[in-house]
Amino acid sequence: LAKTTQPISMDSYEGQEVNITCSHNNIATNDYITWYQQFPSQGPRFIIQGYKTKVTNEVASLFIPADRKSSTLSLPRVSLSDTAVYYCLGRRTDKLIFGTGTRLQVFP
Amino acid sequence: ETGVTQTPRHLVMGMTNKKSLKCEQHLGHNAMYWYKQSAKKPLELMFVYNFKEQTENNSVPSRFSPECPNSSHLFLHLHTLQPEDSALYLCASSQGVSIQSVTDTQYFGPGTRLTVL
Numbered sequence: 001l002a003k004t005t006q007p008i009s010m011d012s013y014e015g016q017e018v019n020i021t022c023s024h025n026n027i028a029t030n031d032y033i034t035w036y037q038q039f040p041s042q043g044p045r046f047i048i049q050g051y052k053t054k055v056t057n058e059v060a061s062l063f064i065p066a067d068r069k070s071s072t073l074s075l076p077r078v079s080l081s082d083t084a085v086y087y088c089l090g091r092r093t094d095k096l097i098f099g100t101g102t103r104l105q106v107f108p
Numbered sequence: 109e110t111g112v113t114q115t116p117r118h119l120v121m122g123m124t125n126k127k128s129l130k131c132e133q134h135l136g137h138n139a140m141y142w143y144k145q146s147a148k149k150p151l152e153l154m155f156v157y158n159f160k161e162q163t164e165n166n167s168v169p170s171r172f173s174p175e176c177p178n179s180s181h182l183f184l185h186l187h188t189l190q191p192e193d194s195a196l197y198l199c200a201s202s203q204g205v206s207i208q209s210v211t212d213t214q215y216f217g218p219g220t221r222l223t224v225l
Contacts, residue, residue: 041196041218041219041221042216042218042219043110043112043198043199043200043216043217043218043219044151044198044216045110045216046213046214046215049213095153095156095164096151096153096214097153098150098151098152099150100150101150
């Protein structure tokens with residue numbers, strides 16, 4: 001499975017758009033990119049998943065360029081409640097391999 | 109509320125105690141998972157059950173013993189644990205139609221915070 005690298009932490013302010021980039025240079029043909037969100041003392045929550053180009057849902061957008069060696073999770077107009085850890089996973093099967101994630105702190 | 113509940117939410121136990129963690133999913137799923145999340149470490153997959161059959165044991169010590177009596181319930185029996193086993197234990201479930209399905213979204217419970225003294 002693809003090893004992913006993402007920033008340890010990011011800061012933002014309410015109302016801003018936040019983009020978290022994840023690197024996965026050794027991504028395989030069958031790997032999907034999946035993002036989860038985790039609040040303190042809670043289990044992770046699925047946000048979005050994609051294979052290539054752009055995927056959008058009611059929570060976020062996921063941009064994956066043609067070479068698929070990186071991906072960007074975009075959170076529009078963040079609020080204080082978006083403060084959490086965001087995990088980027090390379091996924092080939094039902095098995096989820098979590099990394100250390102990006103801790104996003106949103107300030108008022 | 110994800111449809112996956114875990115009890116207890118907090119547990120403190122001594123190294124000689126025997127306790128059990130319970131997970132219940134109300135989503136009609138067929139696959140259930142146990143994960144361990146230690147401080148400052150990534151989530152680690154421990155066990156996977158699909159249609160009540162264990163399909164994955166990720167080299168977990170025998171002091172952790174899972175049980176899946178039906179597709180809705182999953183237990184983790186604990187005995188003679190060590191202080192380093194203190195962690196957040198998370199249960200998850202998924203549709204489990206296909207064991208290898210990449211589109212099989214996992215839904216996590218809130219976890220049990222375990223402290224071993």
